[in-house]
Amino acid sequence: MRPLTCIFHGPAVFDEGDAARINRILDPDRLIVAGVMGRTAAIESGLAITPADLPPSIVINRMDGDIILVNRGKTPESGRCFGEIVAGRITGGRGLVHIECSDQTCYLWNEGDRELAEHVADRIGCRVIEISSTCRNTPEKRIIHGCLPGEPVCVEGITIGYATAREVILSRDNGSLIPVSGIRVKPHGMEKLAAIGCPPLDRAWCKSGEIRSSLPERTLRRAPGCGKIAVIDHAALDIYRIITPDLAGIVTIGDDTTAVCGHIGAVQGIPVFGITDGDADGIVPETYAPGSVVAHxxxxxxxxxxxxxxxxxxxxxxxxWDRLVRDILCTYSGTIRIVRDLR
Structure with a gap:
């Protein structure tokens, strides 16, 4: 066999032990993780993972050799749909070998490498299903499959509403997002997305449900007491771009932004000061590094x-950091109130 690369997507493959098991059985030459929360879970796993702040399809299009995509969808249906989207974005007539851990299936998309698929499936105990991608997403239309009614629906990390059906259909007109069906709109979320602009829907990050369900195992403060202070305003997915060794803390704006940055900060040992107004959607369990404060x-x-x-x-x-937090709380004592204090 040629050198093998495993691309792990999302946090669940690490939290559920799939990544460790597949690494142990296949002994790949390279491990790559795609996704912000996947990177966070990978750090906790202790595996020697290379992060890629890019969608899996772009990573695959830039690589040669034997590649498998490993994913654990929220449901087998959502996992298969994710693989179909990735396979549909791969260029050059290449197929895709996709291990879907939610139901132990090895999908061989678009006439991919059958020998590789059968070898991998035999080693890890999967069935092989040969399938073609028929994904019909366009820049102006997107279908989000495998939704559970009531769960949040996110575009570019912003909750724009709540699913009311198994499929959510979105459209885009002149750069503006238009919910079509299967969703109860959250107006404030739509306003936030409009402020940053909705990207073409065939390339946008769209998801329903939690972005991670597990809590970090350890929450230690490792950031320096004094250093740079970053501000993240409703753009939690940018957090890894601003984490440097001299980062002392992060001021975050928005409930879900604070929750996501706090969760990642807890893994990295970086405190946050969150400014929130109580409209969190529970897309990630809240946990924070020591030194953090959340205020409404x-x-x-x-x-x-x-x-x-x-x-x-x-x-x-x-x-x-600690002095900055005290100064903010003193200056804005009549404007904000503490709801979580980990100093």
Whole structure:
């Protein structure tokens, strides 16, 4: 066999032990993880993983050799649909070998490498299903399959509503997102997405349900007491771009942004100061590194108050985190109230 690369997608393959088992059995030459929360879970797993801040299809299109995609969908249906989307984006007439751990299936997409699929499936105990990608997503239309009614629906990490059916259909017109069916809209989420702009729907990150269900095993503070302070405003997926050894803490704006950044910060040992207004959608279990504070605005929205607070923080200056937190709480004592204090 040629050198083998495993691309792991999402946190569940690490949290459920799939990555460790497949690594032990197949002994691949290279392990890559795609996805922000997948990277977070990979760090906790202790495996020697190379992060790729890119969608799996782009990673595959840039590589040669034997490659398998390993995923654990929320349900077998959602896992198969994810594989179909990835397979449909692979260029050059290449197929895809996709291990779906939710039902122990090895999908051989679009006339991929049968020898590789059968070898992998035999080693890890999967059945092989040969299948063709018929994904019909376009820049102006997207179907999100495998939804559970009531769970949040996210586009680019922003909750835009809640599923009311197994399929959510979205469209896009002149750069604006239009919910078509299967969704109860969250107006504030739609406003947030409109503010940053909706990308073409065949390339947008669309998901329903939690982005991770497991809590980190350890929450230690490892960030320096004084250093750079970052601000993340409703863009939690950018967090790994701003994490550096001299980062002392992160000021976050938005409930879900605070929860996601707090969760990742807990793994990395970085505290956050979250400005929220109580409209969290529970897309990730909340946990925070020591030194973190979460505050609710007393009136108004987290957008306005958060951006006002962010505007008072000097950029590219070294600041001491604990003092900064005390100063914010003192200055805005009549505007925000503490709801979680881990100092």
């Amino acid at each position: 605005v007393i009136s108004g929205t987290d957008d306005d108050v958060g951006r006002e607070i962010a505007g008072t923080i000097p950029r590219d200056e070294e600041l001491c």
